[in-house]
Amino acid sequence: MVKSTSKDAHALFHSLRSAYAATPTNLKIIDLYVVFSVFTALIQVVYMAIVGSFPFNSFLSGVLSCIGTAVLAVCLRIQVNKENKEFKDLPPERAFADFVLCNLVLHLVIMNFLG
Amino acid sequence: MAASETSNGTALRYAFGNVLSFFILLLIGVLAFSIRLFSVIKYESVIHEFDPYFNYRVTQYLTKNGIYDFWNWFDDRTWYPLGRVIGGTVYPGLTLTAGTLYWILNSLNIPLSVETVCVFTAPIFSAFASWATYLLTKEVKGAGAGLTAAVLLAMVPSYISRSVAGSYDNEAVAIFALIFTFFLYIKTLNTGSLFYATLNAIAYFYMVCSWGGYTFIINLIPMHVLLCIVTGRYSSRLYIAYAPLVVLGTLLASLVPVVGFNAVLTSEHFGSFLVFIIIHVMALVYYIKGILSPKMFKVAVTLVLSIGLVVCCAVIAVLVALVASSPTKGWSGRSLSLLDPTYASKYIPIIASVSEHQPPTWPSYFMDINVLAFLVPAGIIACFSPLSDASSFVVLYIVTSVYFSGVMVRLMLVLAPAACIMSGIALSASFDVFTRSIKFQLPGVKGNSQVDAGYTSSEGVVVQNEVAKTDKNEEALKERPSKKNRKKEKEHLEKPSVKAQVKKRLLVLPFEASIIAILLLILLGAFYVVHSVWAAAEAYSAPSIVLTSYSHDGLHVFDDFREAYSWLSHNTEVDDKVASWWDYGYQTTAMANRTVIVDNNTWNNTHIATVGTAMSSPEKAAWEIFDSLDVKYVLVVFGGLVGYPSDDINKFLWMVRIGGGVFPHIKEPDYLRDGQYRIDSQATPTMLNCLMYKLSYYRFVETDGKAFDRVRRTEIGKKHFKLTHFEEVFTTHHWMVRIYKLKPQKNRIRGKAKKSRSKPSSTTSTKRSETQRKNPWH
Numbered sequence: 001m002v003k004s005t006s007k008d009a010h011a012l013f014h015s016l017r018s019a020y021a022a023t024p025t026n027l028k029i030i031d032l033y034v035v036f037s038v039f040t041a042l043i044q045v046v047y048m049a050i051v052g053s054f055p056f057n058s059f060l061s062g063v064l065s066c067i068g069t070a071v072l073a074v075c076l077r078i079q080v081n082k083e084n085k086e087f088k089d090l091p092p093e094r095a096f097a098d099f100v101l102c103n104l105v106l107h108l109v110i111m112n113f114l115g
Numbered sequence: 116m117a118a119s120e121t122s123n124g125t126a127l128r129y130a131f132g133n134v135l136s137f138f139i140l141l142l143i144g145v146l147a148f149s150i151r152l153f154s155v156i157k158y159e160s161v162i163h164e165f166d167p168y169f170n171y172r173v174t175q176y177l178t179k180n181g182i183y184d185f186w187n188w189f190d191d192r193t194w195y196p197l198g199r200v201i202g203g204t205v206y207p208g209l210t211l212t213a214g215t216l217y218w219i220l221n222s223l224n225i226p227l228s229v230e231t232v233c234v235f236t237a238p239i240f241s242a243f244a245s246w247a248t249y250l251l252t253k254e255v256k257g258a259g260a261g262l263t264a265a266v267l268l269a270m271v272p273s274y275i276s277r278s279v280a281g282s283y284d285n286e287a288v289a290i291f292a293l294i295f296t297f298f299l300y301i302k303t304l305n306t307g308s309l310f311y312a313t314l315n316a317i318a319y320f321y322m323v324c325s326w327g328g329y330t331f332i333i334n335l336i337p338m339h340v341l342l343c344i345v346t347g348r349y350s351s352r353l354y355i356a357y358a359p360l361v362v363l364g365t366l367l368a369s370l371v372p373v374v375g376f377n378a379v380l381t382s383e384h385f386g387s388f389l390v391f392i393i394i395h396v397m398a399l400v401y402y403i404k405g406i407l408s409p410k411m412f413k414v415a416v417t418l419v420l421s422i423g424l425v426v427c428c429a430v431i432a433v434l435v436a437l438v439a440s441s442p443t444k445g446w447s448g449r450s451l452s453l454l455d456p457t458y459a460s461k462y463i464p465i466i467a468s469v470s471e472h473q474p475p476t477w478p479s480y481f482m483d484i485n486v487l488a489f490l491v492p493a494g495i496i497a498c499f500s501p502l503s504d505a506s507s508f509v510v511l512y513i514v515t516s517v518y519f520s521g522v523m524v525r526l527m528l529v530l531a532p533a534a535c536i537m538s539g540i541a542l543s544a545s546f547d548v549f550t551r552s553i554k555f556q557l558p559g560v561k562g563n564s565q566v567d568a569g570y571t572s573s574e575g576v577v578v579q580n581e582v583a584k585t586d587k588n589e590e591a592l593k594e595r596p597s598k599k600n601r602k603k604e605k606e607h608l609e610k611p612s613v614k615a616q617v618k619k620r621l622l623v624l625p626f627e628a629s630i631i632a633i634l635l636l637i638l639l640g641a642f643y644v645v646h647s648v649w650a651a652a653e654a655y656s657a658p659s660i661v662l663t664s665y666s667h668d669g670l671h672v673f674d675d676f677r678e679a680y681s682w683l684s685h686n687t688e689v690d691d692k693v694a695s696w697w698d699y700g701y702q703t704t705a706m707a708n709r710t711v712i713v714d715n716n717t718w719n720n721t722h723i724a725t726v727g728t729a730m731s732s733p734e735k736a737a738w739e740i741f742d743s744l745d746v747k748y749v750l751v752v753f754g755g756l757v758g759y760p761s762d763d764i765n766k767f768l769w770m771v772r773i774g775g776g777v778f779p780h781i782k783e784p785d786y787l788r789d790g791q792y793r794i795d796s797q798a799t800p801t802m803l804n805c806l807m808y809k810l811s812y813y814r815f816v817e818t819d820g821k822a823f824d825r826v827r828r829t830e831i832g833k834k835h836f837k838l839t840h841f842e843e844v845f846t847t848h849h850w851m852v853r854i855y856k857l858k859p860q861k862n863r864i865r866g867k868a869k870k871s872r873s874k875p876s877s878t879t880s881t882k883r884s885e886t887q888r889k890n891p892w893h
Contacts, residue, residue, distance in 0.1 A: 008414045019406040056376060060369065068362040074398070075309050075359060078351040083405070086307060086351060098309035102359060105313050109366045 030077045034070045041066035057115045068106045072099055132258075139262055140249060144242035147269035150648065151238040154279045154656035160234050163658040165698060165715050167283035168705035170209055171233050173201060177214045178229050185210075186372070192710045193700060194722065195692050195745065203372040204718070208292070208325025209285050212236065237278040237287035244291040245269040248532060248539075251298035254305055255505040256497070256540045259547070264539025267643075272650035273483035273531035279656050286528055289326030294532050296322050296332055297512070300356060301505045307352035309359065316363035323368045330383040331529060333364065335515060337390035339508045348504060349397050361391045382438055392430065396423075471525040480520075482650070483527050486643045487534040494537030497544040513537050545636060549629040556626040660702070662759065673757060676702065679750070679852035682845050683707035687748060694741055695750035696730065696763055696770060697723055703750065712744055720777065727774030730767070730807045731781050737806040738840035741857055749841065749855045753811045756818060756850040758825035765826065767807050768792055795829040803833045806841075810855055813838055818850070 023031075044062045053059050079087045079095035087095070154163070162171045177185045186202040193199050216239075217232045248268040253261035268274065277286040299315035302308075323329045340357045343349060365387075368378040378384055404412050480488055491513060498506035513533040520530040624632075657663075662673040683693065684707040692710045693703055700714020713723045729740040741749065754762035763770075768786070775781040785801040786792070794808065802808060816822040816834040823830050838855075845854040 009418060012411055012415050012418065015407060015411045016403075023406075057369070060376075060379060061366070064362055064366050068359070068366070071358045071362055072309070075312070075355045078355065079307070079309070084351060090308075095309070098313075102309050102313045102363075105317070106363055106366070109363065109370065113366060113370055 024082070027077060027081060030073055030080075034073045034077070037066045037070040037073070041070070055115065057113055061110045061113045061115075065107065065110045068110075069103065072102050072106065075099070075102075136258055136262060140246060140265065143245050143249075143262075143265045143269050146266075147242040147245045148238045150270050150651050151241060151275060151279045153652045154281050154658060155234070157652070157656060158658050158661055158663075160231060161281055161658050161660060162230065162233060162283055162705075163279070163281040163660065164284075165701050166285075167233075167281070169701040169715065170213075170283050170285075171230065172701075172705040173205060173210045174213050174217075174233055175229050176201075177210055178217050182211075182214075192704045192708070193714050193716075194719065195710045195712050197719065197722065199716065199718075204716070206285055206323075206325055206327065206373055207371070208321060208323075209236070209283070209288050211324070212240075212288050213283070233283045234281045237282050237284075238280050240288045240291045241269070241274065241278045244274070244294055244532070247291055247294040247298055248535060251294055251301060252536050252539050254298060254301045255503075255509050255536070256543070260540045260543040262539075263543045264536045267487065267538055267542075268532060268535040270644065270647035270651070271484060271487065271531045271535055272647050272655065273527045275647065275651045276483070276655040277528055279651065281658055285326045286328075289322060289328060290528065290532065292318060292322035292325050293328065293332065293529070297508075300336055300360070301508060303356040303360075304352055304504050304508075307350075307355050309355060312355055312359045313363070315356070316360050316367060319360065319364045320367035320370070323364075323371050323374060328526075328529065329368070331515075331519070333368075333384055333387050335512060336360065337387045338515070339511050340390050340394060342507060342511060343504060344393065344397050346507075348507075349394075349401060350504075351398070351401075353504070354394060354398050357394055358391065361387055385434065385438065389434070472523050474522060475520065475524040475527060479524060479527070482654070484531060484534045485646045486639050487538040490538035490541045490639075491534050493541035493545070494539070497540045498537070509533070509536055509540075542636065542640070546633065549624065549633045549636075552624040552629040553626060553633075555623055664757075673759070673849050673851060675847035675849050675851035677706065678847045679845065679854060680706035682847075683709055683748070683750075683854065686845070691747040692745050693748045693750055694726060694729070694744065694746040695752075696726065696766060698766070699750060699752065709748075712746065720773070724774045724777035727770035727772075728778045728781055730763075730770045731774055731786070731805045733804045734806055734809060734838065734840050738857060742860070747857060748844070749806075749810065749857070751807065751810045751853050751855075753850055753853055754826050755811070755815065755824040755831075759851055760826050762811075762826065762851075763807060764794065764811050764824075770807065793829070794824065794827055794831055796832045798832045808833075809836065809838060810841065810853060813843060813853075815850075 041063050044059065044066065048059050048063075076095055076099040078084060079090055079098075080092045081087070162168055173185070176188060180188075185207075188201040189198055190201045191198045213229075213233050213236045216236065217227070217229055220227050220232065245265040245268045249261040249265035251261075252264040274290060277284065278290070296315060296318040299311055299318050303311040303315055319329070319332060322332060336357065340353060343353055365378050365384070368374050369376060379388075403415060407415060495510055495513065498510050513530075513536075516526070516530040516533045519526040660676050664671045664673070680702065683703070687693075687709060689708075690710065692712065693707070694712045695703065697713040697715055697717060700711040700716075703709055703711045704714065713719075713726050717723060725740060725744070729737040732740065752759075752762045753764070754760060755764070768783070771781055771783050771786055775783055785799060786805070788797050788799050794802065794812075812822065812824075812831050812833070813836070815824075815831065821830055822834045840858050841855040842858055843853065844856045846852075
């Protein structure tokens with residue numbers, strides 16, 4: 001039982017990796033960016049758990065800035081993905097402009113909230 | 116050649132349709148604005164009611180002192196001796212909007228007063244709201260339904276009641292913000308554009324600024340997302356519409372001082388975070404499903420499910436722990452009374468005492484949304500054929516708002532736009548069916564009908580097909596090239612059209628029946644218009660600060676409130692404190708510019724209970740309480756002479772209840788004779804001796820010799836009495852407002868000596884502690 005699951009897991013891992021290897025480089029870069037910002041958010045949460053959440057607005061803006069960036073990057077990734085049929089008529093330049101605008105608003109708000 | 120001609124024709128038709136709908140929208144805006152001007156025409160350009168006076172005062176302060184002073188404003192004119200931080204406790208949206216309007220107009224050299232701007236803010240924003248309704252309904256069901264819904268919203272009585280000229284309250288701009296946020300959400304959902312998602316978050320920010328009802332949005336949208344996920348309609352557009360909104364919206368909401376950290380700490384917002392997590396899981400699942408083969412995906416599901424369940428349980432446990440650790444389980448009293456309608460009446464009399472927090476009666480539905488109530492079910496059915504993401508959102512909106520309106524009369528306002536959208540969809544769908552049936556059966560206008568049908572996309576193709584089949588004439592032949600053109604463009608539309616063809620033929624009704632049905636619908640619409648205009652003119656435009664009544668000898672105007680307030684501002688010192696029941700607090704500070712003890716903000720129950728206790732105590736005890744609060748004048752509203760029903764005697768039981776809730780020596784049964792509230796000779800001695808009774812009926816017998824109370828329709832119980840601790844200083848023309856002054860203290864030493872001689876010292880000490888408990892301001 002255990003052996004079969006581990007074998008399944010191994011096969012799954014293998015096929016995931018081979019499937020992911022086929023994705024274009026620009027999408028991989030975006031993925032890396034997402035992972036990085038989620039990781040930063042996690043570090044902040046851990047730091048909060050250890051030190052305490054005293055300037056709560058600073059903590060909140062730090063974490064939400066990371067999560068927000070990640071979410072927006074995921075949105076960008078969805079929009080520029082060639083395999084996504086829904087966004088065929090959306091040029092990647094437009095998607096990137098939207099992404100920049102949204103980020104601008106997000107970080108203006110965060111700068112206001114940082115306190 | 117012919118093809119280009121017809122395509123030119125359709126383009127022209129498109130342009131013509133756009134121009135036409137633009138002008139229709141313009142007229143709708145004018146209608147929405149002008150139907151709300153009855154109050155100005157019939158009365159005058161004044162601010163209405165109670166809360167708007169506070170908003171008006173804040174706006175005045177804002178325009179005079181600028182935005183930074185406004186944020187830091189500590190108001191010492193209210194809640195004496197506590198005061199109130201205005202900047203941190205108001206929803207600033209309305210004030211900032213009116214302030215901006217004022218600045219713009221003045222920089223354009225249009226010198227309007229602040230009051231004028233405030234009076235006309237609500238009508239202007241109701242025009243915006245009807246345009247937003249057009250946009251929202253257009254996204255859901257097309258332009259025709261949009262225009263119908265906009266017309267309906269422009270004059271729905273429920274919305275008129277909150278947005279007539281002069282009703283300068285949060286709801287005036289909040290309804291626009293609500294509809295506009297929903298429109299942007301639907302727009303993002305339909306297009307999947309990050310640009311609209313940003314706009315959506317900003318519109319949500321405006322809504323948070325303007326009204327506490329923003330929690331409705333932040334709960335309704337997650338509910339819709341959840342509904343989409345559960346029914347298997349997840350798409351990446353849904354992710355783009357929702358995930359940025361949560362992050363940006365939460366951050367923007369915490370920028371508003373009155374919300375602050377509540378945006379992440381209270382249970383009203385937890386639902387959205389939960390759905391935020393769920394949508395991420397769904398996105399991941401769909402992504403992995405996309406890149407894996409079906410067989411491997413099955414393996415992955417079984418593997419992840421076992422781990423995922425554990426993680427889910429852990430997350431839920433953490434959330435439950437968070438909720439349980441916060442006070443009142445993280446819910447505010449108003450929200451709790453939404454979920455459990457009996458909550459407020461059980462625990463918080465101050466919420467229950469406000470008439471607009473009561474559940475509505477059936478007639479009020481008919482009064483407030485009129486024929487829309489019958490059209491809504493039809494609209495729901497129309498939304499289900501075919502069900503899209505947008506239409507499922509509207510259905511969810513109407514269902515939840517019907518529930519909320521059933522809990523609180525005030526939330527009828529949230530129901531009204533939903534009802535308008537639904538009825539707009541229903542009306543436009545039924546007109547569509549009827550006119551099409553007529554078109555098919557009129558041989559004379561066949562050519563017309565074809566061109567007409569030509570400009571609606573897929574439907575047009577179907578209609579043409581049908582016409583071409585049923586009667587083959589040369590006009591159908593003419594159409595063919597253009598049809599070919601369109602075929603190239605819309606190949607994918609052809610498949611469903613075959614199916615739709617059968618359906619559409621079933622929808623053709625007999626000629627006479629459809630004509631009669633159209634006439635009936637127009638009649639229904641006319642009935643709605645008549646009712647709305649009547650409601651706007653008669654029922655909802657009274658400012659309640661100026662009253663009128665018709666009698667056999669003509670029109671009477673009762674302007675007693677302003678008379679009293681201007682007396683106060685002219686005849687009392689600037690720093691004098693005026694006590695009254697909290698309803699009149701905002702008006703006193705705004706119009707008389709005097710410090711009040713409690714006002715309509717009702718944030719401190721104990722303080723209100725103190726005033727309630729004073730009003731229900733005998734004269735001497737009341738004098739002591741008022742004196743300890745530094746009060747110089749007491750103001751009571753009395754309608755017994757002219758028959759004004761919402762006076763202080765009718766509100767008195769609430770004072771007793773609220774006072775008794777904090778100070779147990781005030782007991783409600785003491786004021787009731789056999790469970791009945793009465794002020795005639797059968798009334799209890801406690802009632803006849805309490806301050807409110809005495810201040811209201813002092814010298815009342817001198818008016819007609821019998822002291823007949825016109826509101827309660829009885830003669831009062833105790834007619835001849837003197838006041839020992841208060842003296843009457845002013846009574847308005849119709850006796851509606853009476854102002855009393857506290858008499859200065861008597862020779863204190865004699866009184867004290869008497870008391871201490873008559874009672875042993877030990878009892879005085881206990882007595883002292885008791886009075887201390889009774890009155891925290893001693």
